[in-house]
Amino acid sequence: MIELRGVSQVFRSRDREKVVALHDIALDVAENEFVCIVGPSGCGKSTLLRLVAGLIEPTRGGISVGGVPVTRPREDVGIVFQKPTLLPWASVLDNVLMPLKLMGRPTAQARPRAQELLRMVGLEGFESRLPGELSGGMQQRAAICRALIHDPPILLMDEPFGALDALTREEMTLELLEIWQRRRKTIVFVTHSITEAVLLADKVVVMSARPGRIVQVLDVDVPRPRAFEQEALPAFQRIAGTVRALIFSNRRLPRDA
Ligand SMILES: Nc1ncnc2c1ncn2[C@@H]1O[C@H](COP(=O)(O)OP(=O)(O)O)[C@@H](O)[C@H]1O
Ligand SMILES: [Mg+2]
Structure with missing residues (x-):
């Protein structure tokens, strides 16, 4: 349903230096799929969502939704920004x-x-x-x-629960799962929380530090309906551990250090 092919995004910073925010991203999100994106701050997660939303145009590559190239904001998308706006x-x-x-x-x-x-x-x-x-x-x-x-039908959510207290955050997480299950939406969800990602997602996309690349896409084989108690299950722990290790080993590329 959502397709990114060879997508790169280069910004110019104020001192006119090039910032490669995303490099050669290929990603497929199927209809009704719940995909979570995790990665270190500055790796281009928000940029990726803004590209899919049609708010910015990629420097290179193509993005399509339902087979139609994305050229501007669309009515079939709901977007939650990192800040409430x-x-x-x-x-x-x-x-x-x-x-x-x-x-x-x-x-x-x-x-x-x-x-x-x-x-x-x-x-x-x-x-x-x-x-x-x-x-x-x-x-x-x-x-x-x-x-x-x-x-x-499509929800793009950029760390939507980041500003919430822990209890509200848990409530909203379960509410979102409920909405997704009831209304069968396609969701791309950016989060800092590995637990949140594994709890919500069919697939977790792990990104590397700048320039943002996709390191790996992991299938989450924890049965649904999901609940916070599942965090203790070996399957949950295993995938959370893998995601953590991938993020840790891709925090920085040597030339950034
Ligand atoms: N409009 C912009 N102009 C210049 N640089 C930008 C712009 N938007 C994002 N960047 C840069 O692109 C990189 C990725 O940013 P962002 O997508 O916000 O990362 P994340 O959401 O993963 O923290 C960062 O280095 C950021 O400073
Ligand atoms: Mg961001």
Whole structure:
């Protein structure tokens, strides 16, 4: 469903030096698959998601979704950024409804659904607040509702639970699994947490330090439905250990050291 072929991304930093963020990435994500991307900070995970979302154009290579080349942002994608990025002057409810507004769709009949999503993430009663009145974690939960409002078949999530406290994070993890199972979405999920990756994913993509490359793609053979208790299982421990070792041995390339 999502295909990347020979994708490289080069940025120019402020001193005009070239930054190779991604080098020769090939990746396939099947329909309804849950793929997690892990790797050291700065290895190009966010860049990869922004490319798939059509927010930036690759320097080299091609990206397609459902056989169609990605050239601009798409309506069938919901995206959760690493930072909440809510509009500061709009209420929480209006922020959640924003994607529909931007697509020129009616928002009135979507209000119950927006309220239902906000209830799901524990933001009932905060609908008319402004983002600035919420904590970072609450803003991020509102941003997750915003990504889900139009029920997109594809979800791109960039460390969406990073700003949440441990308990909320666990709740949201299980809620996301539930949504994915119920609505059969295709999800690409970036995380720092190896446990989170193994708990969520069908496949874990391990990336190396800059320039970001795919080191390995591991299949997660832990049975579903998944639960946090499975962390103790040998199969879970085995794959988490492999992911950890791969990240550790690919933290830095010699020329970066
Ligand atoms: N717009 C940009 N301009 C210049 N450099 C960028 C830009 N976006 C990202 N980079 C650089 O590309 C590399 C990868 O960044 P990023 O994708 O944010 O990594 P990650 O999400 O894995 O931490 C970093 O070195 C970062 O500084
Ligand atoms: Mg990032």
